[in-house]
Amino acid sequence: xxxxxxxxxxxxxxxxxxxxxxxxxxxxxxxxxxxxxxxxxxxxxxxxxxxxxxxxxxxxxxxxxxxxxxxxxxxxxxxxxxxxxxxxxxxxxxxxxxxxxxxxxxxxxxxxxxxxxxxxxxxxxxxxxxxxxxxxxxxxxxxxxxxxxxxxxxxxxxxxxxxxxxxxxxxxxxxxxxxxxxxxxxxxxxxxxxxxxxxxxxxxxxxxxxxxxxxxxxxxxxxxxxxxxxxxxxxxxxxxxxxxxxxxxxxxxxx
Amino acid sequence: xxxxxxxxxxxxxxxxxxxxxxxxxxxxxxxxxxxxxxxxxxxxxxxxxxxxxxxxxxxxxxxxxxxxxxxxxxxxxxxxxxxxxxxxxxxxxxxxxxxxxxxxxxxxxxxxxxxxxxxxxxxxxxxxxxxxxxxxxxxxxxxxxxxxxxxxxxxxxxxxxxxxxxxxxxxxxxxxxxxxxxxxx
Amino acid sequence: xxxxxxxxxxxxxxxxxxxxxxxxxxxxxxxxxxxxxxxxxxxxxxxxxxxxxxxxxxxxxxxxxxxxxxxxxxxxxxxxxxxxxxxxxxxxxxxxxxxxxxxxxxxxxxxxxxxxxxxxxxxxxxxxxxxxxxxxxxxxxxxxxxxxxxxxxxxxxxxxxxxxxxxxxxxxxxxxxxxxxxxxxxxxxxxxxxxxxxxxxxxxxxxxxxxxxxxxxxxxxxxxxxxxxxxxxxxxxxxxxxxxxxxxxxxxxxxxxxxxxxxxxxxxxxxxxxxxxxxxxxxxxxxxxxxxxxxxxxxxxxxxxxxxxxxxxxxxxxxxxxxxxxxxxxxxxxxxxxxxxxxxxxxxxx
Numbered sequence: 001x002x003x004x005x006x007x008x009x010x011x012x013x014x015x016x017x018x019x020x021x022x023x024x025x026x027x028x029x030x031x032x033x034x035x036x037x038x039x040x041x042x043x044x045x046x047x048x049x050x051x052x053x054x055x056x057x058x059x060x061x062x063x064x065x066x067x068x069x070x071x072x073x074x075x076x077x078x079x080x081x082x083x084x085x086x087x088x089x090x091x092x093x094x095x096x097x098x099x100x101x102x103x104x105x106x107x108x109x110x111x112x113x114x115x116x117x118x119x120x121x122x123x124x125x126x127x128x129x130x131x132x133x134x135x136x137x138x139x140x141x142x143x144x145x146x147x148x149x150x151x152x153x154x155x156x157x158x159x160x161x162x163x164x165x166x167x168x169x170x171x172x173x174x175x176x177x178x179x180x181x182x183x184x185x186x187x188x189x190x191x192x193x194x195x196x197x198x199x200x201x202x203x204x205x206x207x208x209x210x211x212x213x214x215x216x217x218x219x220x221x222x223x224x225x226x227x228x229x230x231x232x233x234x235x236x237x238x239x240x241x242x243x244x245x246x247x248x249x250x251x252x253x254x255x
Numbered sequence: 256x257x258x259x260x261x262x263x264x265x266x267x268x269x270x271x272x273x274x275x276x277x278x279x280x281x282x283x284x285x286x287x288x289x290x291x292x293x294x295x296x297x298x299x300x301x302x303x304x305x306x307x308x309x310x311x312x313x314x315x316x317x318x319x320x321x322x323x324x325x326x327x328x329x330x331x332x333x334x335x336x337x338x339x340x341x342x343x344x345x346x347x348x349x350x351x352x353x354x355x356x357x358x359x360x361x362x363x364x365x366x367x368x369x370x371x372x373x374x375x376x377x378x379x380x381x382x383x384x385x386x387x388x389x390x391x392x393x394x395x396x397x398x399x400x401x402x403x404x405x406x407x408x409x410x411x412x413x414x415x416x417x418x419x420x421x422x423x424x425x426x427x428x429x430x431x432x433x434x435x436x437x438x439x440x
Numbered sequence: 441x442x443x444x445x446x447x448x449x450x451x452x453x454x455x456x457x458x459x460x461x462x463x464x465x466x467x468x469x470x471x472x473x474x475x476x477x478x479x480x481x482x483x484x485x486x487x488x489x490x491x492x493x494x495x496x497x498x499x500x501x502x503x504x505x506x507x508x509x510x511x512x513x514x515x516x517x518x519x520x521x522x523x524x525x526x527x528x529x530x531x532x533x534x535x536x537x538x539x540x541x542x543x544x545x546x547x548x549x550x551x552x553x554x555x556x557x558x559x560x561x562x563x564x565x566x567x568x569x570x571x572x573x574x575x576x577x578x579x580x581x582x583x584x585x586x587x588x589x590x591x592x593x594x595x596x597x598x599x600x601x602x603x604x605x606x607x608x609x610x611x612x613x614x615x616x617x618x619x620x621x622x623x624x625x626x627x628x629x630x631x632x633x634x635x636x637x638x639x640x641x642x643x644x645x646x647x648x649x650x651x652x653x654x655x656x657x658x659x660x661x662x663x664x665x666x667x668x669x670x671x672x673x674x675x676x677x678x679x680x681x682x683x684x685x686x687x688x689x690x691x692x693x694x695x696x697x698x699x700x701x702x703x704x705x706x707x708x709x710x711x712x713x714x715x716x717x718x719x720x721x722x723x724x725x726x727x728x729x730x731x732x733x734x735x736x737x738x739x740x741x742x743x744x745x746x747x748x749x750x751x752x753x754x755x756x757x758x759x760x761x762x763x764x765x766x767x768x769x770x771x772x773x774x775x776x777x778x779x780x781x782x783x784x785x786x787x788x789x790x
Contacts, residue, residue, distance in 0.1 A: 053639035055509070058649075067647045073637040075508045076649035078531050081501035084493065088505020088513070089637065091489045092463050096509070096639055114501070117494035275616065279445050282618040288445070290616035315702030317615055320777040 018042035020051045024068040029136075031231025033221035033238075034062055036188045037130055037197070038069055041101065044202045045072065048209065054097040055089055057082045061103035062136045080111025083118035086125045097208055099126040104145040105135045108170045112144075115170065122179035122213035126204045129171070132221040133242065140226030144168035147245055152226070167245050171218045175251035181207050182215035183252040187243065189222070189235040200250075212254065220246060256311045258396055259319040261336050262386075263304035264328025264349070269383030272409060273326065274305035276387060280397045280405035281309035289317040302331055309396055324394060326386050327353060328369070345393040347386050347433070365389050365436045372428050378418075381425035388429025393437060399430050443618035448583045449474035451619050452516075452542060452606065455587035457482060459594040460625040462511035463489040465502040469521045470554045471610035472544040476516070496521040500528030500541075507537035508648045510636025512594055516542035518610070519560050520551065522568075529603055530569030534650030534661065536635075536668075538597035540590070541575070542606045544613040547773035555773025556609035556696055561750035564607045565724040572662060574669050576604040576676065577723040581698040583617035589721070591622050596676060598631045600668050607723060609746070611696045611775065678721035679730050683709060687716030689789040690734050692755050693744040694720045696775070701744055703778040704785060713790045723751070731758035740764040740788045744781055747771070764788065 007013055020042035028034040045051045051072050058066040060079035067074030077085040082100035090098045100107075107115050107129050118125065134152055135141040141154040145167050149158040175183045182204055186197035197219055204215035220242050222234035229237060262274045271292055278290040292305040306322065308314050321341040327333035328349045337359060340346055345363045351370030367389045369382040384406065391402050403426055407419045446454065453475045456464070464479045476492070483490045489506075493499035499515045506513035517525065522543045532539060545560045547553040564577045576596050580586035586608060593604035637646055652658040680698075683705055684690060693701040698719035708715035718734060720727050735741050741763050743752040752767045759765050768784040770776050 052641035055637045055639070057505075064651065067649060071640060071645055073640050073645050074647045074649075075505070075637055076535070076647075076651050077504075078501060078527055081497065081504075081528070084498040084501035085505035085508070087491070087493075087498075088463065088465065088502035088507075089509040090505075091491060091502070092506040092509035092511045092513070093638065096637070113494050114498050117498065275445070278616060282443055282445050288616075288618060290445070291611065292614055313702075314617075314699075315706065316700040316704075316778045317611070318700060318775055318777050320779040 018046045020045040020071055021069055022071050026069060027065045028062060029225045031222065031224040031234060032062070033132070033188050033219070034130060036194060037128065037219050037221060038063070038066070038101075040188075040194070040198045040201050041099070041128060042070065043198065044205050047202065048205055050097045050205070050209070053095065054099065057086050057098070057100040059100065059102040059106040061106050063101050063103065063130065064137065066101055080106050080109070081114055082106065083111065083114040083123070083125070083127065087118055087121070087123050090123060090125050094124070097126075097205065099128060099205070101128045102130065103136070104129070104131045104133065104143045108144045108168050112170070116174065116177075119174045119214045119216065120177050120179040122181065124208055124211055124213050126208050127214070127216040128201065128204075129216055129218040130221045131218050131246065132223040133167075134223050134226050136223045136226055140223070145246070147241060169246065171216065171251050174216060180214040180216065180252055181212040181254045182250070184216070184250045185218040185220070185246060185248050187220040187238055187248055189220075189238045193248075218246075220248075256396065257308060257314070258310070258324070258394055259306060259308045259322040260324040260326065260390065260394070261304055261306050261319070261322040262326045262328075263302065263332035263336055266303045268328045269380065270303045270328060271305050273383040273387045274307045276402060276406045276409050277307050277309070277391070277397070279408060280401040283405060284397050284401050286311055287314050289314050291317040302329075304332065324390060326390050328382065328386060329353065333357070345390070347389045347393065349382065349386060363393060363436060365393060365433050367429055367432045369429070372432070373425060376421055376424055376428070378421045381422050384422045384425035385429035385432070388426035389433035391426070392430045392433035399426065402426055443620055445616050446583060446619050447474050447614060447616050448586055448608065448612040449544070449614070450478045451583050451587045451621075452590050453478035453482065454621055455590035456514055456540065456594070457486055457488065458622050458624045459591045460512045460627060460630050461488055461514055463491075463502070463506035463513040465491050465493050465499040465506070465513070465515050467493050467496045467499050467517065467521060469518045471546060471613050472516050472518050472542065475542065475544070475613070496524035497527065500525035500532070503539050504528055504532050504535070504537060507532065507539045508535070508637050510633040510638060512630065514540040514542065516544070518544045518546045518554075519548050519557070522560060522563065526563070526569035529575070530571050530573060531650050532603050533573035533575070534571060534665065535648050536601040536665075537603070537648065538601055539603050540593045540597060540606065541603060543608070545607065545609040553773045554610060556611040556746060556775055557771075557773050558609060558695060558697065558746035559750070560607065561723065561745070561747055564605055565726065565754070573665060574602070574724055576600070576602055576672060577607050578604065579607045579694040579698075579721060579723050580612060581695050581719060583612065583615065584619045586612060587619050587621060591625070600672055602668065602672070607695065609696050673725040676722060677725045677727050677729070679727040680719045680721060681730070682717040682719070684716035684718060684734055686714055687738055688714040689740045689742055689785065690716050690718050690738050691742045691744055691785065692718050692720070692731060692751070694723060694751065697744050697746060700776070700778055701781060704781045707778055707782050708785055708789075713786070715785055715789060726754045726758070728754070728758040731755060732760070732762065735759040735762035738763055740766055742785065742788060743767045744784070745769050746775065
């Protein structure tokens with residue numbers, strides 16, 4: 001249901017929902033960065049004017065309801081398989097714009113093989129990779145990207161690399177491959193980073209339109225609920241701690 | 256009518272191809288046919304065999320207990336399949352490699368020195384067609400010309416006329432060789 | 441139309457291409473390698489997409505994507521690979537996407553071997569993956585029949601929006617027989633797919649999903665599936681009978697065993713034994729009714745299969761005590777010869 005806010009005389013609308021978004025309420029927790037990231041994708045679909053030929057792939061995880069939020073065609077993938085599903089769609093109909101939107105558990109744990117191989121084939125798709133270092137939907141378990149020492153419900157005394165391995169730097173891994181066109185890591189914890197992140201998402205979609213091939217934007221996100229932090233603390237954690245392990249910037253760009 | 260043949264030998268002796276040529280010739284003559292290879296590790300060296308059935312009615316089992324004929328290209332093949340050949344059946348044996356006689360007295364044995372004949376023809380790889388030529392005469396269900404045509408079809412794409420010519424000659428030599436052991440049908 | 445001599449694997453591939461196959465995804469496994477090779481060689485030439493995936497899991501999910509995008513799509517594999525595809529098949533079933541899956545069964549469980557076997561009957565006919573779903577399962581017994589059933593599989597998958605499986609074994613895949621290939625399908629004859637993901641231009645968005653967090657919503661999705669399955673059970677049961685009119689013993693066998701038993705029936709009849717054959721062509725839906733009717737007027741219904749008795753369970757469900765239900769199965773890739781089966785048959789008839 002749409003909530004129309006009457007604009008008083010003398011005022012102009014400065015902020016509106018992107019046309020790509022439906023009226024469905026986001027199901028993300030308060031303070032979570034997913035909302036910003038989802039919106040960035042919607043803004044880019046608007047700006048490129050591609051909503052009517054875009055197919056999104058919803059993952060398993062916190063973005064499982066993604067199909068409700070957008071006005072474009074959507075398919076729900078099995079956990080980790082979004083890049084394989086995207087490959088199937090794109091190969092069947094290369095005229096469509098195909099994007100996946102996946103968390104770290106989905107993309108970098110159970111779906112590592114699908115991700116790496118789609119990237120390596122240079123599939124002409126766009127991947128939005130939301131890295132919050134935890135399994136949010138299932139209750140805060142350790143993710144492949146959880147920081148050393150970070151407490152989760154499955155690492156109650158903190159992630160111990162010798163027992164649980166190290167944070168998986170999948171973007172760095174993908175950047176070593178010949179297949180991908182564009183691999184970038186961004187964050188949205190403050191305004192200037194949101195603007196940069198938007199630019200990266202735009203580029204990742206534009207690459208697809210230009211046939212450049214596999215483009216992935218990793219966006220460092222928060223999980224205040226499972227990190228047991230306030231949104232402000234969570235944002236600071238990303239800015240200060242997460243970016244130490246996962247530095248921001250373009251990792252690969254064929255131009 | 257339903258006739259079954261087991262072709263058996265080493266990988267590389269062209270066992271599967273010989274069977275295919277017979278199957279294709281049978282098909283071209285309007286028969287029902289099946290060609291069933293043994294498959295698996297044996298195809299990477301070791302023994303290979305295939306079973307071909309030619310019939311004038313739909314074929315049920317492609318697996319046979321007792322084949323009407325056996326083409327044994329090496330020792331182990333003769334040992335393995337000789338006891339299974341149907342009474343009154345035929346065994347074509349590659350006498351170049353198998354230095355023993357067929358023990359069964361209730362079958363027609365046709366020893367063919369396929370290696371020597373192939374060497375005479377200048378292509379050691381045509382041993383399979385020499386053996387097939389002999390078999391075809393013994394079977395008497397598809398004419399030699401049909402086999403020659405099927406062979407040429409099988410080789411099409413792989414090679415040109417020269418190889419077809421030497422294979423045709425091999426078939427004819429084998430066919431002639433079988434005449435020594437068969438009354439004219 | 442003239443006949444061509446083809447391996448089962450190749451004939452299935454060619455029949456699929458002629459059925460309008462647009463996208464084929466695979467991962468190598470024996471004994472269906474010739475199918476993969478044929479597709480790699482032929483499909484791109486004929487306007488289709490061939491892609492070797494990084495795993496069976498990826499391949500079936502690519503099928504899911506291509507089916508969602510509205511094209512005829514297929515994957516093929518053999519037993520261990522089909523196990524890996526079960527997750528994707530469950531999603532495809534609930535998302536109501538048509539596709540064709542070929543299983544050239546081999547010996548199992550585990551790595552097993554590459555010889556012919558029928559040990560995947562439960563997996564194919566009872567669900568395989570999680571949840572309440574079915575596949576249409578077609579079991580060819582000859583190479584020519586395999587080509588016909590491939591066309592049928594695509595048509596039924598489209599008609600009911602369900603995945604369809606060709607359940608054969610290594611023997612059918614590897615052997616050659618003359619086949620009359622079907623005419624290429626006219627693309628106009630392929631049903632339209634208004635539900636497909638083609639871009640939401642001039643229409644509301646399409647969503648393909650197997651997900652509904654609300655039990656009532658998921659229940660409704662399940663009921664639609666079940667309704668579809670009842671319709672398929674009513675309309676699509678297929679089987680073949682041979683010499684059943686006066687038979688005192690009916691052998692039930694499918695696929696490779698079905699054709700081997702035809703020879704057994706001939707051998708038995710030649711000895712004056714009243715033996716007949718019922719060969720299920722659809723394993724799901726299973727010909728319960730046909731078997732039940734025969735069981736009313738015969739002494740025994742004898743199941744012969746290359747498993748420890750998987751189809752036997754369905755045969756007993758069909759017979760429900762109306763006749764004896766003996767069983768003979770071989771395991772591990774051993775294929776019994778006609779005479780071996782005849783020995784077993786003679787224990788119960790004559």
